[in-house]
Amino acid sequence: MITKRQLGKRFRTSPSPVSRRALHVALLGLAPSVLWAVPGCSDGHHGPPDPTVPAVETPSLTPSIALPDFRKTGAGLTAKQPVKVDQPSQDKMVHVYIVLEQPSVARLARTGPPGLRSAADLKRHAETLSALQSAVIPKLQSVGAKPIRTFRVLANAVRVRVLESRLDDLRALPGVVRVDPVTRVRRSNVGSVPFLGVPSVWEPAAGNFHGEGVSIGIIDTGIDYLHADFGGAGDPAAFAANDPTVIEEGTFPTAKVVGGYDFVGDAYDAENADHDVPEPDDDPIDCYGHGTHVAGSAAGTGVLLDGSTYAGSYSATLDMKQFRIGPGMAPKADLYSLKVFGCEGSTNELPAALEWAADPNGDGNFDDRLDVVNMSPDPERSDGPRGQPLDLAVRMARRLATNKVGGA
């Protein structure tokens, strides 16, 4: 894992806000139409299964969705099945956010008294929230709730797994503001589209920008950092031999995929009651393929026809015929693999990845935040209730991405 010190150094050398903004517009403003237009990453991809399917409906955030395994069925998306949090009809397990009193760190940074927004103040507030959450957690457990994850940066909340019949007991606990349903997120199943052009940001008129010094978080199924598109050897045997639960010495992080985390583990599936509790590990290698495609589209270096990594350079006159996999839009950017999906199904862990992207070292100071975050699927299409932690996390993350949130 990249260290705090390395992160600080990395971000101190980040490009100007103008450059970041240009890339932000290029990557997020055009998503998903451009970001999903992957430069043929499926060709020669040695790692996870290749979701070679026709492009279908862009995915959305919905309260609860049954995800078809399109690799087997090629099916489209199924109907939405809202989570019934407020009207328990049977005693089943549900995942909910316990929203607590006290503002999140990001909210304090934005709306707190001007005299309480210094870096030291925010760090102290983060520690205060941790202490308060530690005090609340035994009370949650006393009514049978199993804590899954805590949030303090973008929201002050604890996510728990609990019997639906105990929700009123949770609401009645001191310090609990409300109980919100968890918005389950379905993985995208948009297929790849060959990319044959040169990104407009490479043009001299757009600043001849290739992503130098920019950090891009890919919130998805992970990234196959052994792939030649990210400077790896592209050896299928190496991928097969790689244990996805641990980081073998010298394998990760790489010069291109410089950090990340697996928030869930490969067996995780938010829709499978036997596997809906995350088992995080340090190795965010892809086990499915989608995140690798997205990362390649965003910042892959390009793979030449002989299978080797393209070493550069990138210009508006680049001959694309020399590539098996064309370069991404920002081929010199750094990638972070924020793995929120297992190998199957859907996830509840998008907010956890957003928290990480907003404050990678978790100290309450946003100076080390990633410059750009690409989420799959598009949160614009969320139909979850506004005001819940996920929505809040997305909004806060966007403000961070556009440098609107302080913290320093």
Ligand SMILES: [Ca+2]
């Ligand atoms: Ca490994």
Ligand SMILES: [Ca+2]
């Ligand atoms: Ca893993």
Ligand SMILES: [Ca+2]
């Ligand atoms: Ca930080």
